[in-house]
Amino acid sequence: MESGQAPDVVWRNRALTLFDRIPIPVAVCDVYGAVVLANPAMAAEWGGTPGSLRGRNVLDLFRPQEPTQIERIAHALRLRHRSRYPVSVCWDAADGVPRHGELTADPVSDSAEATTALLVVVRVLGERPATQECSPASRTSPAEARILTLLAGGATTAQAARETGLTTDGVAYHLRRLSERWGAANRTELVARAYALGVLVPGAWPPVAAGR
Numbered sequence: 001m002e003s004g005q006a007p008d009v010v011w012r013n014r015a016l017t018l019f020d021r022i023p024i025p026v027a028v029c030d031v032y033g034a035v036v037l038a039n040p041a042m043a044a045e046w047g048g049t050p051g052s053l054r055g056r057n058v059l060d061l062f063r064p065q066e067p068t069q070i071e072r073i074a075h076a077l078r079l080r081h082r083s084r085y086p087v088s089v090c091w092d093a094a095d096g097v098p099r100h101g102e103l104t105a106d107p108v109s110d111s112a113e114a115t116t117a118l119l120v121v122v123r124v125l126g127e128r129p130a131t132q133e134c135s136p137a138s139r140t141s142p143a144e145a146r147i148l149t150l151l152a153g154g155a156t157t158a159q160a161a162r163e164t165g166l167t168t169d170g171v172a173y174h175l176r177r178l179s180e181r182w183g184a185a186n187r188t189e190l191v192a193r194a195y196a197l198g199v200l201v202p203g204a205w206p207p208v209a210a211g212r
Contacts, residue, residue: 019037019039020039020040022039022041023041024041024121024122024123024124025038025039025041025042025044025045025121025122025124026038026039026041026042026119026120026121026122027039027042027053027058027119027120028108028117028118028119028120029058029105029117029118029120030117030118031116031117031118032057032173032176032177033057033058033059033118033177034055034056034057034058035053035054035055035056035057035058036054036117037050037054038050038053038054042122044094045061045091045093045094045099045122046061046093046094047094047095048094056180057177057180058103058120059177060177060180060181061091062087062089062090062091062101062103062122063089063090063091064087064088064089064103065087065088065089065090066087066088073085073087073105083107084104084105084106085104085105085106086102086103086104087102087103087104087105088100088101088102088103089101089102089103089122090128097127098127098128099124099125099126099127099128100125100126100127100128100129101122101123101124101125101126102122102123102125103120103121103122103123104120104121104123105118105119105120106118106119106120106121107119140178140199140209143164143166143174144174144177144178145199145209146163146164146209147160147164147171147174147175148178148190148191148194148199148200148207148209149200149206149207149208149209150163150164150207151175151187151190151191152191152194152195152200152207153206153207157171157172157175175187175190178190182197198210
């Protein structure tokens with residue numbers, strides 16, 4: 001044991017050293033997917049440093065191929081399930097090569113009562129085939145589309161939560177992700193972007209999501 005250091009500090013330091021040396025992309029995220037800690041291999045996919053990824057949403061970096069997978073994970077986390085959750089993802093790496101792979105999220109915490117975090121590991125499967133499309137930034141999950149229609153109709157966060165069966169924090173999480181993805185400064189701009197991107201049907205009242 002290092003002189004003068006408590007055992008838990010020593011093991012934390014060793015774990016962080018191992019974390020940095022893992023050759024595959026790994027990150028620790030909060031329950032909403034915001035990066036708290038990333039290793040150099042994760043940062044290398046984006047041509048930056050581990051610190052430059054802090055606060056970014058991992059699902060905006062690695063785009064899910066099927067948004068409904070994320071809805072299932074979010075529901076499982078609300079029920080405090082602790083299974084491993086795989087998600088097929090794609091992204092455009094810093095070297096300009098379009099890649100695809102599998103992201104797995106493992107809920108972790110120091111105790112059963114402690115706040116859950118997510119240990120995210122990305123398995124790079126290789127260059128994305130030309131025939132495989134990557135989900136565009138305009139693609140929304142069913143929950144996101146529903147929230148946008150409610151906002152366009154004038155609903156508050158609390159009203160949207162009641163209508164969707166989510167908590168107000170859950171609605172705020174979806175709005176934050178959409179705002180970051182689309183670069184929207186406020187809710188009015190977010191709704192305007194939804195119409196501009198074709199997520200909401202222009203001229204329809206009450207508001208309705210395209211394709212639904």
